[in-house]
Amino acid sequence: xxxxxxxxxxxxxxxxxxxxxxxxxxxxxxxxxxxxxxxxxxxxxxxxxxxxxxxxxxxxxxxxxxxxxxxxxxxxxxxxxxxxxxxxxxxxxxxxxxxxxxxxxxxxxxxxxxxxxxxxxxxxxxxxxxxxxxxxxxxxxxxxxxxxxxxxxxxxxxxxxxxxxxxxxxxxxxxxxxxxxxxxxxxxxxxxxxxxxxxxxxxxxxxxxxxxxxxxxxxxxxxxxxxxxxxxxxxxxxxxxxxxxxxxxxxxxxxxxxxxxxxxxxxxxxxxxxxxxxxxxxxxxxxxxxxxxxxxxxxxxxxxxxxxxxxxxxxxxxxxxxxxxxxxxxxxxxxxxxxxxxxxxxxxxxxxxxxxxxxxxxxxxxxxxxxxxxxxxxxxxxxxxxxxxxxxxxxxxxxxxxxxxxxxxxxxxxxxxxxxxxxxxxxxxxxxxxxxxxxxxxxxxxxxxxxxxxxxxxxxxxxxxxxxxxxxxxxxxxxxxxxxxxxxxxxxxxxxxxxxxxxxxxxxxxxxxxxxxxxxxxxxxxxxxxxxxxxxxxxxxxxxxxxxxxxxxxxxxxxxxxxxxxxxxxxxxxxxxxxxxxxxxxxxxxxxxxxxxxxxxxxxxxxxxxxxxxxxxxxxxxxxxxxxxxxxxxxxxxxxxxxxxxxxxxxxxxxxxxxxxxxxxxxxxxxxxxxxxxxxxxxxxxxxxxxxxxxxxxxxxxxxxxxxxxxxxxxxxxxxxxxxxxxxxxxxxxxxxxxxxxxxxxxxxxxxxxx
DNA sequence: CGTATATATCTTTTT
DNA sequence: GATATATACG
Numbered sequence: 017x018x019x020x021x022x023x024x025x026x027x028x029x030x031x032x033x034x035x036x037x038x039x040x041x042x043x044x045x046x047x048x049x050x051x052x053x054x055x056x057x058x059x060x061x062x063x064x065x066x067x068x069x070x071x072x073x074x075x076x077x078x079x080x081x082x083x084x085x086x087x088x089x090x091x092x093x094x095x096x097x098x099x100x101x102x103x104x105x106x107x108x109x110x111x112x113x114x115x116x117x118x119x120x121x122x123x124x125x126x127x128x129x130x131x132x133x134x135x136x137x138x139x140x141x142x143x144x145x146x147x148x149x150x151x152x153x154x155x156x157x158x159x160x161x162x163x164x165x166x167x168x169x170x171x172x173x174x175x176x177x178x179x180x181x182x183x184x185x186x187x188x189x190x191x192x193x194x195x196x197x198x199x200x201x202x203x204x205x206x207x208x209x210x211x212x213x214x215x216x217x218x219x220x221x222x223x224x225x226x227x228x229x230x231x232x233x234x235x236x237x238x239x240x241x242x243x244x245x246x247x248x249x250x251x252x253x254x255x256x257x258x259x260x261x262x263x264x265x266x267x268x269x270x271x272x273x274x275x276x277x278x279x280x281x282x283x284x285x286x287x288x289x290x291x292x293x294x295x296x297x298x299x300x301x302x303x304x305x306x307x308x309x310x311x312x313x314x315x316x317x318x319x320x321x322x323x324x325x326x327x328x329x330x331x332x333x334x335x336x337x338x339x340x341x342x343x344x345x346x347x348x349x350x351x352x353x354x355x356x357x358x359x360x361x362x363x364x365x366x367x368x369x370x371x372x373x374x375x376x377x378x379x380x381x382x383x384x385x386x387x388x389x390x391x392x393x394x395x396x397x398x399x400x401x402x403x404x405x406x407x408x409x410x411x412x413x414x415x416x417x418x419x420x421x422x423x424x425x426x427x428x429x430x431x432x433x434x435x436x437x438x439x440x441x442x443x444x445x446x447x448x449x450x451x452x453x454x455x456x457x458x459x460x461x462x463x464x465x466x467x468x469x470x471x472x473x474x475x476x477x478x479x480x481x482x483x484x485x486x487x488x489x490x491x492x493x494x495x496x497x498x499x500x501x502x503x504x505x506x507x508x509x510x511x512x513x514x515x516x517x518x519x520x521x522x523x524x525x526x527x528x529x530x531x532x533x534x535x536x537x538x539x540x541x542x543x544x545x546x547x548x549x550x551x552x553x554x555x556x557x558x559x560x561x562x563x564x565x566x567x568x569x570x571x572x573x574x575x576x577x578x579x580x581x582x583x584x585x586x587x588x589x590x591x592x593x594x595x596x597x598x599x600x601x602x603x604x605x606x607x608x609x610x611x612x613x614x615x616x617x618x619x620x621x622x623x624x625x626x627x628x629x630x631x632x633x634x635x636x637x638x639x640x641x642x643x644x645x646x647x648x649x650x651x652x653x654x655x656x657x658x659x660x661x662x663x664x665x666x667x668x669x670x671x672x673x674x675x676x677x678x679x680x681x682x683x684x685x686x687x688x689x690x691x692x693x694x695x696x697x698x699x700x701x702x703x704x705x706x707x708x709x710x711x712x713x714x715x716x717x718x719x720x721x722x723x724x725x726x727x728x729x730x731x732x733x734x735x736x737x738x739x740x741x742x743x744x745x746x747x748x749x750x751x752x753x754x755x756x757x758x759x760x761x762x763x764x765x766x767x768x769x770x771x
Numbered sequence: 772c773g774t775a776t777a778t779a780t781c782t783t784t785t786t
Numbered sequence: 787g788a789t790a791t792a793t794a795c796g
Contacts, residue, residue: 090786118786218786285784388783393787410785451772486772563786582784604783622784645781646787 030075033068033104037061044273044306045069048078051266051300052273053251053293055333058322058628059313059588062275066249067097069273070112071104073245082111083244085265089253091116091564093586097249113243117258119563121221124228124239131232132224137432137555139215140562144421145437146170146217153205157198164195173203177219178255178287180226183207214434222257229264240268250586251276251296255287263299272300278333279326282582282622284614285607293333311339313588315347317664318634322627324661329617350627350634352657353668357641358391358596362398365593368635369404369576372591379405381590383577385626387602390644391595392578399576409579415561419526419537420544424561426516427509430500431554433470436462440469446525448489454482458490470494496520509557510548517541581626592630595637597623598651623656635668636660 034042044054044065056062070086073079088094094116098109113120122140129136141149150166172194176186183204191200210216216224229236246266248254251274254262266272274296281290297303311319316339326332355361369382384395392408399406414420422445425438432438444450450458461481462472476482477491500516507515517523523541526534551557577589596602603619611618627634638653731743733753741755754760 116786221786282784283786286786390782390787447773449772453772580784606783618784643787 029077030072033072033075037065037068038310040306040308040310041065041068043304044308045072047273047304047306048073048076048245049271051270051296051303053296053300053303053305054273054275054308055293055305056275056277056308057311058277058280058625059311060308061310061312062249062277062308063097063100063586065308066247066275067100067104070101070245070247074105079244080111081109082113083242084112084114084247085120085243085245086112086114086247087117087120087249087262088114089116089250090586091119093249094119096586116563117254117261118218118221121225121261122559122563125216125221125224128228128232128235131235132228133211134216134224135214137214139213139428139432139435139438140221140559141210141215141217141437142416142421142562143170145215145441148437148440149209149213150202150206153202153209154195157195157202157205159195159198159202169194169199169202172199173206174217174219175287176203177217177223178257180223180257180260182223182227212434213436214432215437219257222261225261226257226264229261236264237268239265244269244271246272248272248274248276250280252278252281252290252293253283253288254292256289256292257287259289259292266300270300279329279621280585280625282585282618282625284611284618309338313631314339314628315345315632317347317349318627318630318632320664321350321634321660322624324664325627325656325659326620326624328659329620331617348633349664349666350636350660351668352636352660352665353638354653355637355639357639358394358643359398361595361637361639362394364637365395365595365635366398366402366404368593369399370402373404377590379574379576380572382593383579383584383587383589383591383629384593384595385579385581385584385629387581387596387604387622389580391601395578395595399578404576405573406576406578409577410583411579414540414543415564417537417540419540420561422522423513423517423541423544424558426500426520426522427513427554428558429470429497430504430512430516431558433497433501434468436469442520442522443469443490443493446521448493450486450489450493454486454490457482470497504554508549509551509554510545512554513545513548517545581622584629585625588629588631590631591633591635592626593635593637594623594626595639596642597636597638597654597657598642599654600649600651601642602654602656620656620659636665 034045037045038061041061041064044052045068048069054062054065056065066086070084073084074081086094086097088097094114098112098114101109101112101114113123115123125132125134126136126138129138147166147170150170151161154161154164154166154169172192176190181187181190183200186200186203191197195202210220229239243265246262246269248262253276262272262274274293276293278290278293281288284290297305314322319339353364355364365384369379372382373379384392386392386395389411392411396406396408415424422442425435425441428435428438429442440455443455458469458473458476461476462469465472467475473490473494477487477494480487482490496519500512500519503515504512523538526537526541529537548557551560599605602623603616607615607619609615636657638657639651641648641650643649733741733743741753744752744754744760752760
């Protein structure tokens with residue numbers, strides 16, 4: 017094995033690698049030179065092809081690890097690929113450029129930062145900082161932030177960056193009406209500030225790479241020299257900027273292999289262009305196109321259901337996935353189950369999990385895949401109640417937590433005094449008596465002099481521009497920073513962090529905090545210090561924080577998985593639960609509203625991705641009612657439910673839910689299961705109703721109208737602060753209440769309860 | 772300045 | 787229901 021890379025390229029080298037591949041897979045591996053497009057359906061052994069291909073290239077002596085560039089979309093995919101290649105070649109993948117677009121972009125950018133106006137220790141800012149900066153720019157331009165929210169502009173600019181547009185390149189018709197067409201001007205200012213701050217946002221990592229390559233052909237040429245073989249995973253999810261980046265790099269060797277599946281393109285909202293796949297053959301004439309259609313993952317029923325569903329999409333490249341049925345086994349049909357509300361949905365899933373457990377199925381092989389994050393809660397609560405261990409994959413990630421970001425801001429500021437965003441984040445955390453007013457003053461002075469906040473502060477503490485008390489707080493802060501900076505060079509990152517967290521009073525702040533979350537935050541801070549021990553330099557660590565975001569998951573305890581459909585891509589499980597298949601939830605209402613037909617098709621692809629995660633069992637659920645934003649909402653089953661071919665599905669018997677029928681003042685539940693195709697006529701909108709149990713145990717559902725209860729005029733109510741009172745008049749959701757003790761007050765209906 | 776209370780807005784999905 | 791922002795008060 018050790019002479020793997022140095023042995024002369026015998027024609028048979030690496031043949032052991034491809035022995036167990038099917039014909040199409042083998043073709044994808046053996047087409048080593050020139051452009052290759054692999055259209056890989058779900059479960060067709062894509063990762064296997066990818067990894068074997070790389071191992072094969074090396075085994076043939078075509079390239080050393082350092083001459084291979086392999087790009088993935090997610091860190092998880094990168095990690096997995098790295099591990100599997102290591103397994104194949106029997107050694108770590110050292111030297112190989114393997115990572116996400118952004119991670120590799122950052123790596124390249126650090127080497128040549130000066131050429132695009134940055135220093136090599138530039139900061140990669142997160143969405144928090146991005147927003148903070150944007151708000152300042154909007155304010156500086158005297159634009160009403162209420163009307164033109166910074167968040168909106170941030171995402172507009174991100175989309176522009178996805179397209180590869182610098183401020184000058186945004187086409188006139190795309191400028192939009194943000195702040196009456198000032199969007200581009202604000203974009204320009206935003207970039208200007210980023211340069212001043214020696215910072216780059218996510219989009220810049222690629223955009224600045226493009227600029228670097230275009231303005232400095234010699235540098236591009238050096239990467240042509242370096243990268244002999246390019247490999248791209250999830251090609252259907254690349255945006256234009258990534259596409260341009262790849263095209264530039266591939267100009268050298270033309271040995272580029274892209275793997276993708278148009279049916280699994282689910283990142284259109286983030287600028288992904290399926291068109292990149294369709295365009296491949298034009299961009300790379302003579303490209304070999306290989307289709308992987310033999311599915312090794314799912315049962316015939318699951319595959320049939322998924323194929324039937326995705327067939328409703330127009331504009332596909334068209335693949336027909338097939339399995340070779342094992343002795344005519346179809347497996348279990350996809351189960352479709354209607355439930356009353358999300359609580360019952362969670363209960364149903366919980367029971368099925370327990371059933372499976374009793375039959376020796378492991379939790380690791382079960383996954384609940386939801387459309388949006390807010391859906392996880394009901395399942396978490398239920399699984400806790402019945403004592404089933406679970407993990408939420410994705411969710412709010414470790415490095416996105418407030419305390420972690422604060423801690424990192426300290427470290428950033430120590431490393432780079434120009435980091436105003438970090439400065440602003442923590443200068444008064446914990447409290448140093450520097451409120452809004454002081455910060456405003458400070459900011460104005462600093463900007464006026466063109467200095468960073470920290471530099472300006474050093475001056476300001478010697479003048480009387482701030483009142484003495486504030487000055488003292490600020491002095492303490494900058495002295496702390498200066499001291500830590502002096503220590504930074506001779507301490508390993510984790511020790512420095514420990515000292516900073518302690519001496520700054522940050523840890524103390526959380527220890528004094530009595531809220532329920534405080535202990536967890538302290539725990540996270542400890543975890544942070546522990547995680548830092550793995551890193552040699554602060555540099556390395558902070559890059560990890562901004563680019564990798566998640567923390568290595570611990571050893572594989574047996575736990576059920578809960579995650580969004582998006583984060584499920586690339587994974588597979590024996591059993592997959594697909595709850596929330598209701599119009600409005602899935603397909604997601606906003607998605608359809610904003611992107612129309614294209615949005616709907618992307619939702620359908622998401623459904624397809626969900627189904628094809630399942631090896632043996634898929635259970636689709638839809639609830640008649642659920643709370644969204646704390647308000648009850650009634651939904652009809654998703655059109656996707658109807659699109660599942662009948663001969664691959666089975667309706668589960670469900671108990672205890674049905675329709676609401678008018679019966680005078682009360683609304684009662686009438687038992688009736690929704691029938692296939694009944695969406696419109698039979699399963700019409702269920703009137704919002706709330707379950708209430710009476711003394712004798714009988715449960716009835718009381719309609720509450722759209723939204724929450726609004727107490728009637730004259731009713732007695734209770735308010736947290738004002739106590740008991742009586743409603744005098746109602747104006748929309750505002751109530752005029754005469755309280756027994758506090759007198760007359762205007763209060764939002766949400767703040768009172770019926771007494 | 773800091774705190775508490777009132778209101779608004781929010782939920783897509785992620786590097 | 788949870789969280790960011792605005793306002794009022796101490």
